[in-house]
Amino acid sequence: MFPRSYRLFVRRICITWQALLIMSVPALALTFYKSVSAADLANRSITLGTSVASNVTTHSYQFTVPTAGILGSIQFEYCTNTPFVGTACTAPAGLNVSTATIQSQIGITGFSVHGSSTTNNLIITRVAGAVVPQTVTYVFGTITNPSAVQQSVYVRISTYASTDASGVRTDEGAVVFSTARQIGAQAFVPPYLTFCVGVTVSGDCTSAIGDKVSLGELSSSSTKTGTSQMSAATNDVAGYVLYLSGTTLTSGNIIVDPIGTPAASIVGNSQFGINLRANTSPSVGQNPTGPGTGSPTASFNSPNLFSYTNGVIASSPNSTEFTIFTISYIANVPAGQEPGVYTTTATYIATANF
Amino acid sequence: MNRSLSSYSLASRTTRRLVIVATALVLTLAGMLPYILNGTAQAAQLQDRKATISTSEPSSTDVEFIFAYNNQDTAAAKQGIRYQFCTTPLGACTAAGWTLTGFTHDSQTGWPTNATAFTAHAAADENDCLQSTNSTSEICFERTSATTGGGAVTHTISGINFNATIQTVYIRITTYLDNDFQSVDLLDTGVVAVAVVRQLTTTGKVQERLEFCVFAIDDATALPTNCAAAPTTTSIDIGVVDNSSIVQSPVNDSAPTSLGNDDYGALQVNTNAQDGVALTWFPDLAASGTNELRSFRVSGATCNASGTDVTDQCFVDAASTGEAFTAGTERFGVYIPCRDTTQGTTTGLGAGGTGSGSSGTYNTAYSGTDDTITSAADCENEASNVKFAWNDSATAAALISSTGVVDDEILKLRHGATANATTPTGTYTVVSTFIATPQF
Numbered sequence: 001m002f003p004r005s006y007r008l009f010v011r012r013i014c015i016t017w018q019a020l021l022i023m024s025v026p027a028l029a030l031t032f033y034k035s036v037s038a039a040d041l042a043n044r045s046i047t048l049g050t051s052v053a054s055n056v057t058t059h060s061y062q063f064t065v066p067t068a069g070i071l072g073s074i075q076f077e078y079c080t081n082t083p084f085v086g087t088a089c090t091a092p093a094g095l096n097v098s099t100a101t102i103q104s105q106i107g108i109t110g111f112s113v114h115g116s117s118t119t120n121n122l123i124i125t126r127v128a129g130a131v132v133p134q135t136v137t138y139v140f141g142t143i144t145n146p147s148a149v150q151q152s153v154y155v156r157i158s159t160y161a162s163t164d165a166s167g168v169r170t171d172e173g174a175v176v177f178s179t180a181r182q183i184g185a186q187a188f189v190p191p192y193l194t195f196c197v198g199v200t201v202s203g204d205c206t207s208a209i210g211d212k213v214s215l216g217e218l219s220s221s222s223t224k225t226g227t228s229q230m231s232a233a234t235n236d237v238a239g240y241v242l243y244l245s246g247t248t249l250t251s252g253n254i255i256v257d258p259i260g261t262p263a264a265s266i267v268g269n270s271q272f273g274i275n276l277r278a279n280t281s282p283s284v285g286q287n288p289t290g291p292g293t294g295s296p297t298a299s300f301n302s303p304n305l306f307s308y309t310n311g312v313i314a315s316s317p318n319s320t321e322f323t324i325f326t327i328s329y330i331a332n333v334p335a336g337q338e339p340g341v342y343t344t345t346a347t348y349i350a351t352a353n354f
Numbered sequence: 355m356n357r358s359l360s361s362y363s364l365a366s367r368t369t370r371r372l373v374i375v376a377t378a379l380v381l382t383l384a385g386m387l388p389y390i391l392n393g394t395a396q397a398a399q400l401q402d403r404k405a406t407i408s409t410s411e412p413s414s415t416d417v418e419f420i421f422a423y424n425n426q427d428t429a430a431a432k433q434g435i436r437y438q439f440c441t442t443p444l445g446a447c448t449a450a451g452w453t454l455t456g457f458t459h460d461s462q463t464g465w466p467t468n469a470t471a472f473t474a475h476a477a478a479d480e481n482d483c484l485q486s487t488n489s490t491s492e493i494c495f496e497r498t499s500a501t502t503g504g505g506a507v508t509h510t511i512s513g514i515n516f517n518a519t520i521q522t523v524y525i526r527i528t529t530y531l532d533n534d535f536q537s538v539d540l541l542d543t544g545v546v547a548v549a550v551v552r553q554l555t556t557t558g559k560v561q562e563r564l565e566f567c568v569f570a571i572d573d574a575t576a577l578p579t580n581c582a583a584a585p586t587t588t589s590i591d592i593g594v595v596d597n598s599s600i601v602q603s604p605v606n607d608s609a610p611t612s613l614g615n616d617d618y619g620a621l622q623v624n625t626n627a628q629d630g631v632a633l634t635w636f637p638d639l640a641a642s643g644t645n646e647l648r649s650f651r652v653s654g655a656t657c658n659a660s661g662t663d664v665t666d667q668c669f670v671d672a673a674s675t676g677e678a679f680t681a682g683t684e685r686f687g688v689y690i691p692c693r694d695t696t697q698g699t700t701t702g703l704g705a706g707g708t709g710s711g712s713s714g715t716y717n718t719a720y721s722g723t724d725d726t727i728t729s730a731a732d733c734e735n736e737a738s739n740v741k742f743a744w745n746d747s748a749t750a751a752a753l754i755s756s757t758g759v760v761d762d763e764i765l766k767l768r769h770g771a772t773a774n775a776t777t778p779t780g781t782y783t784v785v786s787t788f789i790a791t792p793q794f
Binding site (some may be wrong): 042043044045046048050051052083084115137150152154173175177178180181182183184185186188189190191192233235236237294295301303318320321354 | 423540559561562563564565566567568569570581586588589590591592593594595597599603613619621625629638648655665666667688715767769771773774775776777778779780781782783784785787788790791792794
């Protein structure tokens with residue numbers, strides 16, 4: 001057993017140490033506070049995938065973590081009232097970051113979205129570990145932008161040693177983005193259909209000369225021929241259609257037989273027909289020319305085969321510049337053809353379905 | 355007995371006389387004491403004395419002291435100064451904890467033969483100057499100058515290092531006739547005081563700010579002073595497009611040939627991002643249709659995937675690097691006629707000139723025929739422009755950026771088109787999204 005004086009001495013020592021310990025607590029707290037007071041995240045920015053309100057988009061963050069130490073989580077708090085970390089936050093209407101996914105992470109990695117994230121408070125977490133100062137990039141997808149148009153939204157960014165954004169912030173900073181209206185540009189391209197018919201026409205229909213085609217004296221020993229032209233262009237997306245409407249060569253009630261099914265010209269037969277190609281038998285006409293995409297329909301598109309049936313004779317399937325069609329007329333008569341003046345009036349019609 | 359009494363009385367009277375004489379002597383001496391003391395220490399009080407320090411911050415080094423005082427003695431030379439740095443003005447001097455060993459003489463004014471400067475006394479003690487013994491509290495300066503005189507003087511010294519203690523320090527000043535600091539040469543004395551105090555730290559924070567707005571505005575309308583005053587209109591109608599000319603916004607509403615709405619596009623930005631702001635854009639994906647969904651197109655149209663077809667209901671996009679349009683050769687695009695700075699105080703956007711649109715430059719693809727975006731009063735109507743660009747991509751393309759803050763600068767946009775003869779009729783539209791990315 002120790003003497004009483006020794007016990008008293010030991011008790012005083014203990015009391016003194018307790019007092020020192022108690023007094024040192026505030027000092028330690030101050031020291032600790034100073035050493036962990038939050039530093040500013042540097043070079044920080046947020047880039048939106050789109051600034052359109054309510055759109056689901058990406059939010060890409062980049063900033064420099066200035067403090068070496070343990071990092072376990074990062075908090076992105078979206079507020080409309082102030083960027084100051086630690087103050088009351090007004091959540092942006094319509095914003096939803098709880099559905100965010102991490103599309104990419106560069107620098108300090110290993111993060112996943114923490115389950116406690118809310119519509120305006122996105123927390124990403126990782127196994128807490130030491131980091132050194134560095135620039136980081138995080139791209140989050142499937143974030144719904146705020147619903148207000150032209151609204152500034154502050155995002156308070158804080159890093160923590162903890163894995164759930166609790167405790168003392170290590171570093172902090174804020175960025176700001178703005179939703180914005182979009183600009184719509186509009187114009188009208190007016191419709192047009194340009195069509196001309198004549199014995200000869202220019203490619204752009206600025207001229208069309210003549211309206212009569214003479215086949216001369218019809219003969220049972222040779223084929224009589226003639227030509228006329230037409231040109232067409234349109235910006236109807238469905239193009240144009242050219243029609244023939246008319247009768248065969250007629251003199252009173254005597255006619256020259258129109259050719260139905262396309263057929264070759266036969267001297268001595270009663271034939272009246274046309275086509276839109278260059279022919280060698282007889283030698284008449286030329287193929288369509290010009291930059292357009294118009295072409296004859298099948299009944300009128302075979303060289304040396306002629307027909308005269310009312311209906312579509314040419315068309316373009318889409319908008320097109322001018323195509324010049326040359327119409328070749330042939331006429332044959334038998335030896336017994338009644339004398340007379342044989343005439344016909346052919347009407348060519350162009351339509352477009354605007 | 356009587357004799358005895360008589361003897362006693364005599365003795366008593368003698369004693370009384372002695373007491374009286376002694377008392378008289380004491381009183382006489384007391385009356386003379388001031389004169390005696392005055393003869394042994396003739397020091398007068400230095401008047402109008404003060405010490406101005408260059409800083410009051412604890413732990414400061416090389417602190418400068420400017421002593422100013424009025425020498426009462428005018429009859430003697432002034433060849434020695436002794437400064438004692440103490441925690442009290444009187445009594446034994448307790449050092450303040452400062453480091454005095456680096457002290458130096460800097461300058462002086464008003465002393466007799468002022469051109470003869472004081473110098474720091476050598477480290478060793480010398481009579482009253484106990485600079486070695488009291489190295490933490492005492493320093494001395496000396497010079498050789500027999501000129502007499504007094505009055506107001508200053509003496510500037512430096513090289514004093516404070517400790518971290520918040521405290522008031524009293525500096526006892528003594529001047530000497532000679533430079534060997536003998537007590538008999540002491541002239542005047544006085545005490546000044548300085549205080550080492552805490553510093554006041556004032557902190558404020560400016561919050562991050564971005565005001566960004568996108569709008570369409572009539573060219574006859576004054577520009578908004580800020581986004582709060584910006585119009586909410588967003589539609590730009592460039593009217594009738596055909597193959598005879600290049601039309602570009604703003605287009606007047608002059609039936610039947612133009613039929614536009616006289617608006618052009620504008621982006622206005624205000625941010626305090628110290629690293630600047632970047633403006634980017636991309637055309638929105640059309641909600642319906644096939645191919646060329648980010649082109650100027652008829653809603654729902656099926657277009658050729660080549661992007662060059664002039665018979666489908668999608669305009670051929672201008673090159674992403676910009677190209678000059680030729681009337682009749684189908685194209686659609688946009689360009690920046692200018693950056694207007696009349697509404698703010700900065701000229702940050704595109705101040706770096708031509709470039710890619712980043713690092714403070716503007717993207718040359720969008721800088722128009724004149725390749726400049728200099729602010730001008732009527733810059734939405736740049737004459738003879740035929741150069742446009744388009745971004746047929748979901749990836750935002752850079753338009754322009756700054757490297758510092760931007761104060762309500764406005765970027766103007768003009769959309770332009772020309773049609774082929776075969777460009778199908780229809781109402782063509784495209785919607786564009788603009789993004790501002792400030793970096794703090």
